[in-house]
Amino acid sequence: MSTTRVRVQEQTLRVLAGNIFVAAGCSLEHADLIADALVWANLRGFDAHGVSRILRYLELFDSGESNPAPDITVDQTRSAVAIVDADSAPGPVALSTAMDHAMSLARTVDIAWVSVRGTVHTGALGYYTARAADYGMAGMGIVAGMPTLGYPGRGGAVVGTNPLSVALPAGKHQTVLLDTTTDFSAAPELLPPSVIPSHGIGGAGTSLVLELLASGLASNPIVSRFHSDKPGGRRHRQNAVLMAVDISAFVAPEEFMATVDDTLEAINRLPVADSTTDISYPGEPGVRTLQERRVDGIPLHVQLLDDLETAADKLGADVPSDFR
Amino acid sequence: MSTTRVRVQEQTLRVLAGNIFVAAGCSLEHADLIADALVWANLRGFDAHGVSRILRYLELFDSGESNPAPDITVDQTRSAVAIVDADSAPGPVALSTAMDHAMSLARTVDIAWVSVRGTVHTGALGYYTARAADYGMAGMGIVAGMPTLGYPGRGGAVVGTNPLSVALPAGKHQTVLLDTTTDFSAAPELLPPSVIPSHGIGGAGTSLVLELLASGLASNPIVSRFHSDKPGGRRHRQNAVLMAVDISAFVAPEEFMATVDDTLEAINRLPVADSTTDISYPGEPGVRTLQERRVDGIPLHVQLLDDLETAADKLGADVPSDFR
DSSP, X not given: OOOOEEEEOHHHHHHHHHHHHHHTTOOHHHHHHHHHHHHHHHHTTOGGGSGGGHHHHHHHHHHTSSOSSOOOEEEOOSSSEEEEEOTTOBHHHHHHHHHHHHHHHHHHHSEEEEEEEEEBOOOOTHHHHHHHHHTTSEEEEEEEOSOOEEETTEEEEEEOOOOEEEEEOOSSSOOXXXXXXXXXXXXXXXXXXXXXXXXXXXXXXXXXXXXXXXXXXXTOOSHHXXXXXXXXXXXXXXXXXXXXXXXXXXXXHHHHHHHHHHHHHHHHHSOBOSSOOOOOOXXXXXXXXHHHHHHHOEEEEHHHHHHHHHHHHHHTOOOOTTOO | OOOOEEEEOHHHHHHHHHHHHHHTTOOHHHHHHHHHHHHHHHHTTOGGGSGGGHHHHHXXXXXTSSOXXXXXXXXXXXXXXXXXXXXXXXXXXXXXXXXXXHHHXXXXXXXXXXXXXXXXXXXXTHHHHHHHHHTTSEEEEEEEOSOOEEETTEEEEEEXXXXXXXXXXOSSSOOEEEEHXXXXXXXXXXXXXXXXXXXXXXXXXXXXXXXXXXXXXXXXXXXXXXXXXXXXXXXXXXXXXXXXXXXXXXXXHHHHHHHHXXXXXXXXXSOBOSSOOOOOOTTHHHHHHHHHHHHHOEEEEHHHHHHHHHHHHHHTOOXXXXXX
């Protein structure tokens, strides 16, 4: 594979991705959502969750593991929780639905927990939690996925990477955005199968607990079925939890955001310990990359451009004239 | 300090600790709660959060940083959230109050988030989350404490250890109990001040986010004031969040607990990877220690026994006859 990279503007990528998803059977609204989530990740440097995944989405549509035209239902049990049955919708569609529902619930009951059953490829989890922070709420999320990580004492891939994300609105500063999607392990699905990262009992145990919370409450266990001989046990799927917290139920939002600002500034004022002067808060490195890529474009391998063009041609999707 | 250890039975320790806290001005109910939380930690091998802390509690009472007779108020804003103002109550009193309130709320609105403002020394966080699991709920908790951890690029203690805990009820198995109180760093307050553990941007960033969530929503920032020249900025205090989730709002509890059992058993059946045959789930090592210490007693340094006896004598608290 050529390692040459070419810069493509974000809007061009969004249009191409949207065209491809519409041609693959998604509604215009869903296609735009998926395109936006993937380009959001590329803009922040999370390239493993960016447009390179378009080809994987198409494979999942072809195999029937994902549904381009899902019948998503929201089961609202009582006041503060709901279950979104994703009908194998792509992650950006299912998790955006869930976070929107959580924010709407939290406006009336202060906090909401929305479980997502049976989606695929949720991508960069920060995309959904940051949406809550954009509306002045605290957003939280967890995802349970297919086993890719080791567990101390057992061989092979045992549990998923199972990211956790928290987004908090700041006043003068950027949103504080913790997203362990990439921290927990650098896209293990891109590593050779013989390399199974393990994070000791701490990391693996955390992953196990998040699987039980996300998949157990959604009645869609992943780990137990993956390691069974049940048919479909290894069919690709993910579950999630998205939470929204209405900050104004606790404290005036401007006071909360001032606390965030003051805390970031207090740490920044501390004496520099070593040559690392470039101190970062969760979310800050992504924003630095965003600022650069908004101007200079998103660097993509030439091979990926070829593959995306081929996929678009095959589906009869328009390729924007400035794509190359 | 002598390193000789003596075994003391759990009930003897509970009685001694309760007597000391009553003599120090706590109500009988609060004294029993604090004693139970400390001995709970000892029984599970979390000795840094056990009865060795009694002396520290007494210091905090003496300095006025903690209040043995607090006026705890619960501010119930709307339906699913509340704020417990701890009035500097010891952690076991404040956090037990908060978790009980969270469980009671969750029974009517499925999920509850209770913030705790201004407590001290919350101890082993799993004590409170496990209480929810004992009642068939999922329990979650975070604590924000005084800075003890480094932050990449800045010198000294910048953020707190800020543990996270999740407890989930199992069917045939022990409660799955994740408690990063001890995982995140081995009781850094027991290390020499020159040793400031750091966990890279991931760990420090997670800690920062938990501080903002727990302390920001409770209107009681710790990190920003600690690093300021404000009077009282370094006065010992902690904030917390406790959550309870009513599993039956999502799925039949017996189905959830069967998923937990099936998942633990599926992992246990996997081929052994190395000499580590002793596979552990979160909470399991603590239960193994519990089973042993319930029978053989809790090993304590002779020096600690001396110190506890001296403290009891000074306060006029009865020392059980079988203490030594």
